[in-house]
Amino acid sequence: DARVTQTPRHKVTEMGQEVTMRCQPILGHNTVFWYRQTMMQGLELLAYFRNRAPLDDSGMPKDRFSAEMPDATLATLKIQPSEPRDSAVYFCASGLTQGVTYEQYFGPGTRLTVT
Amino acid sequence: EDQVTQSPEALRLQEGESSSLNCSYTVSGLRGLFWYRQDPGKGPEFLFTLYSAGEEKEKERLKATLTKKESFLHITAPKPEDSATYLCAVQALDRDDKIIFGKGTRLHILP
Numbered sequence: 001d002a003r004v005t006q007t008p009r010h011k012v013t014e015m016g017q018e019v020t021m022r023c024q025p026i027l028g029h030n031t032v033f034w035y036r037q038t039m040m041q042g043l044e045l046l047a048y049f050r051n052r053a054p055l056d057d058s059g060m061p062k063d064r065f066s067a068e069m070p071d072a073t074l075a076t077l078k079i080q081p082s083e084p085r086d087s088a089v090y091f092c093a094s095g096l097t098q099g100v101t102y103e104q105y106f107g108p109g110t111r112l113t114v115t
Numbered sequence: 116e117d118q119v120t121q122s123p124e125a126l127r128l129q130e131g132e133s134s135s136l137n138c139s140y141t142v143s144g145l146r147g148l149f150w151y152r153q154d155p156g157k158g159p160e161f162l163f164t165l166y167s168a169g170e171e172k173e174k175e176r177l178k179a180t181l182t183k184k185e186s187f188l189h190i191t192a193p194k195p196e197d198s199a200t201y202l203c204a205v206q207a208l209d210r211d212d213k214i215i216f217g218k219g220t221r222l223h224i225l226p
Contacts, residue, residue, distance in 0.1 A: 004158075031212055042218035043159070043202070056213065091158050097212060103149065104214070106158030 002026045004107035006092050012113045018080040021110045023092030024073055032075045033093040033104060034060075034067055043091070049075065050097060082114045117142045117210070119217035121203050127223045128193055136188040136220045138203030148186050149214065150179050151202040159202055193224045 005024045013019055025032045033048040047057035047067040057067060064083070069075045079086055089111050093104040118141045128134055140148065147166055151159035163172040165181040172179045176197060178189045188201055200219040206212075 033212075043216040045213060045215075048212060050212065055211065093158070095212075103161040103164060105161065106151075108156075109158050 002105075004092055004094050004105055006090075006107035006110050008110060009108060010111045010113075012115065013082055014115055015083055016081040017114075018078065019082050019086075019112060019114075021077045021090055021092075021112075023075040023077075023094075023107060025075065025092070025094030026105055027073070029094035029096050029105070031095045031097050031104075032069060033095075034075070034077050035091040035093065035106075037089045037091060037109070046077070046090075079112075082112075084114045087112055087114050117205065117207050117215050119203055119205055119215050121201075121217035121220050123220060124218070125221040125223070127225060128190075129225050130194055131192050133189070133191045133193070135190070136201055136222070138186040138188070138217055139184060140186070140203075140205045141184075142205050142207045142215075144208035146206045146208045146210075148181055149204040149206070150177075150186070150188055151204065153200045153202055153219070162201075190222070193222075195224045195226045198222055198224045 007022045031050045034046040035043050037043045046059045049069045052069040066078045089109045091109045093106045095102050095104040120139045122137045147164050150162040153159045163179040168183045170181050176191050180187045200221045202219045204214045204216040206214045
């Protein structure tokens, strides 16, 4: 049963600390997305990659957020320095682009609390 | 600007009481409309993709329909296990892989 995995599932940190979230996409999927979900804003796209190349990171605060895909089995999202307003659930999703639209498969999320 | 609006925000139904959730969208050209289900503490789970007006998809007690301006998720004789947040999302023709999500409808089915 292929699924997207994310670590850690929960993270509590103090303001100013670095946070790193990791995602393992489904094997064979070539597109990876990072989303942030809050009650107020809902699901917001932060960044996404296709074949490990970053295609769009316009949803991310560039001064503190960075997303990378060092290899096909790992995507990372870093926040440095973290702020209380970054508290949210961060989801990774993966999909297979084959020239037409397709569904995205979501991981269980990382719940981040910044105090 | 592409937009997705879902209504109602929350809906409480008795078990067996059928109803519909609405997703209104504004997009320059629709490539696809998605429905997802999200349970508390979990990531969204894919339900359906609709591509063109008039299309319908069914899964158990759920049926999704699509017009040029909106989509409906019809729930027939719901059970308590259908309680979840239902998310609608659209992908535009000129937005590559990006999809825009609505804020969802929280559905609660009372036994």
